[in-house]
Amino acid sequence: MTDMSTLTTASPSADKSPSPLSMFEFWPGWIFYTPVVMYWIILGLRYRDVSLPTAANPRIETGGLCGESKSSILDMAGETARRWIAPYAIMETGENDTPRALRAMEKTGLGFPVVLKPDIGCNGTGVKLIGDEAALTQALATFPRHVSLMLQRLIPYSHEVGIFYIRHPDEKRGRITSLTYKEVPVLTGDGRSTVEELLRADPRTRLVPQIYIPRLRARLGEVLAAGESLPLVFTGNHCKGAIFHDCTATVTPELESRIDEIMHDIPDFHFGRIDVKAESAAALLRGEKFEIIEINGVGSEATHIWDSRTTLRDAYAAQFMHYRETFRIGAKKRKAGWKPSGAMTMLRCWLRQRRLLASYPLND
Numbered sequence: 001m002t003d004m005s006t007l008t009t010a011s012p013s014a015d016k017s018p019s020p021l022s023m024f025e026f027w028p029g030w031i032f033y034t035p036v037v038m039y040w041i042i043l044g045l046r047y048r049d050v051s052l053p054t055a056a057n058p059r060i061e062t063g064g065l066c067g068e069s070k071s072s073i074l075d076m077a078g079e080t081a082r083r084w085i086a087p088y089a090i091m092e093t094g095e096n097d098t099p100r101a102l103r104a105m106e107k108t109g110l111g112f113p114v115v116l117k118p119d120i121g122c123n124g125t126g127v128k129l130i131g132d133e134a135a136l137t138q139a140l141a142t143f144p145r146h147v148s149l150m151l152q153r154l155i156p157y158s159h160e161v162g163i164f165y166i167r168h169p170d171e172k173r174g175r176i177t178s179l180t181y182k183e184v185p186v187l188t189g190d191g192r193s194t195v196e197e198l199l200r201a202d203p204r205t206r207l208v209p210q211i212y213i214p215r216l217r218a219r220l221g222e223v224l225a226a227g228e229s230l231p232l233v234f235t236g237n238h239c240k241g242a243i244f245h246d247c248t249a250t251v252t253p254e255l256e257s258r259i260d261e262i263m264h265d266i267p268d269f270h271f272g273r274i275d276v277k278a279e280s281a282a283a284l285l286r287g288e289k290f291e292i293i294e295i296n297g298v299g300s301e302a303t304h305i306w307d308s309r310t311t312l313r314d315a316y317a318a319q320f321m322h323y324r325e326t327f328r329i330g331a332k333k334r335k336a337g338w339k340p341s342g343a344m345t346m347l348r349c350w351l352r353q354r355r356l357l358a359s360y361p362l363n364d
Contacts, residue, residue, distance in 0.1 A: 020204040022308045024315065025238075026211075036319050043327045052330035053323070054341035056271045057297045062341045063330075064272055064297010067349030069119050071150055073266070073295045081265035085292045086277075088152040090119060097140040098133065101151060110153055116140075118360055119148035120353060122299070124235030126360030129154070142361035155277040155291045161284060162244075163255075163274045164302040165263055166325055169332045174260045176251045177322065178273075178302035181281070183243040185212075185232045189224020196220040198230075204243070205232065211241040215362060234364040238306045246304035250285060258287030266295065268338075270329045271322075273300035298326050 024032055044050030054063035059076060061068040071090050089104035091097070105114065116139050117127040128139045130151075143149065160182040167174025185205060187198045195216055199205045205212055212232050213220065224230055233241045263269055275293045278284035302322055305315040330340060341349075 019308050021207050022306075022310060022312075024312050025306060025308060026208050035316060036323070039320050040323055043324065047327050047331055049330075049334075049340055051340040051343050051346050052334065053271075053298045053326040054346065055330040055333040055338045056326045057269050058333055058338035059268050060297050062297075062299075062346055062349050063326075065299040065341075065346060065349070066122075067120060067353040068297060068299075069148065070117075070121075070294050071119050071148075073269075073297070074292075076266050076269075078265040078267075081262045081292075084262050084290070086153045086155050088150050090148060090150055092148050093140060093143050093145050098137045101136060101140060101149075102133070105151055108151075110151060112136075113154040115150075115152045115154055117150050117152070118143075118356065119150050120356055121360065122353070122357070124237035124240045124363045125357050127235045127363045128361075129234050129364050139361075144359045147356065147359070152293070155293065157277040157279045157290065159278045159281055159284065160242075160293075161276050161278055161290075162303045163259055163276060164300070164322070165259055165272065165274060166322075166329075167260070167263065167270050168329055169270060169336065174256075174263060174270075176256050176259060177248070178304045178318070179246075179248045179251050179255075180303040180307070181245040181247050182303075183245060184234075185241060185243055187224065187230045187232065189226055189228040189230070191226035192223065194220065195222050195224065195230065198224070205241075208241070211239075215364070237363075238303060240363060243308075244303050244306040246307035246310060247281075248304055250281075252285045252287075254287040255285050262292075268333075269295070269297075270333075271326045272297040273303070 041050060044052065054065055057063040060073055064073065071088065074085055074088065077085055087108050087110060089108040089110055091101050091104045105111070113129060113131045115127065116130050116136070118125070126143070130136045130139055162178070162180040162182065163176055164178035165174050166177055187195065187202065189198070193201070196213070199209055199212055216232070235242070238244055259274065273296045275296065276290045277293060278290035280289070283289035302318050304310065305318050334340065
């Protein structure tokens with residue numbers, strides 16, 4: 001049976017010594033992304049439009065760069081793609097939120113547990129695991145009024161994976177350029193140490209306590225029983241503390257064919273990341289037994305760069321390659337008659353998303 005450890009061993013960087021963190025893994029965003037932004041501007045000058053990538057997925061607001069609705073992308077799925085997407089319902093906060101959420105769930109055939117998350121958002125901000133009606137009521141009260149929320153069936157599979165997909169408009173088949181397995185860090189109790197002591201003793205979490213302590217503040221003084229496990233995050237997002245493993249080298253023709261089949265059923269989708277949960281790594285590589293959580297557009301990144309064994313040079317090479325591709329695709333779509341969003345629309349959508357993210361509660 002193929003498992004994640006086997007896949008990780010097979011990854012391109014497997015010959016490098018493992019370490020808890022890479023040298024740049026938790027750099028401030030403005031430091032890491034400044035060269036990426038500069039490269040984007042250079043490409044924008046070359047193609048005479050800094051917003052050109054927004055035409056790569058022209059049916060999505062800003063191409064999925066920022067401010068797009070998650071459900072609007074999933075709503076475009078045809079019959080083939082819908083079979084692979086975890087069922088979801090949408091509601092807007094306002095009055096009598098719980099009854100309205102329950103009606104939306106019933107209409108879609110959803111039952112507890114569900115995942116509650118903002119329809120416009122990124123990096124797992126505001127994502128909540130909801131086990132019952134009382135938890136739903138409590139979570140809904142933490143969101144501002146008049147924001148759109150998604151309720152999605154909790155996928156019962158344990159392996160969360162990010163799959164980056166690219167297909168040029170003049171190509172019949174797309175390709176997977178990144179395959180990343182996401183691991184939830186777990187503390188294991190010894191019957192003596194508090195949660196905070198365990199955090200500060202762990203080789204990885206002690207280096208970035210600021211990632212975990214805010215979410216665990218109410219439990220920092222708790223002593224876990226010997227052998228008791230405490231998952232530190234729920235969402236599979238790097239900036240929220242999940243651990244990423246580069247398994248791009250393990251991509252199979254079966255998986256690539258399946259993903260290509262699904263993404264062909266999303267009209268004019270050419271560039272982005274598909275986040276899925278799979279029953280097992282082996283099943284995923286056969287193109288079987290997985291469900292799509294969400295589909296992200298040109299604002300997504302190939303998350304294998306956050307594998308601790310990835311060098312800074314390789315990370316930037318991956319970033320530059322992907323953004324170069326989205327400009328190339330955008331140019332082809334522009335030639336076919338699609339129009340980019342424009343710089344002002346990009347800025348307006350980014351500011352709206354930024355305001356919304358600041359208003360959401362802390363994620364689970």
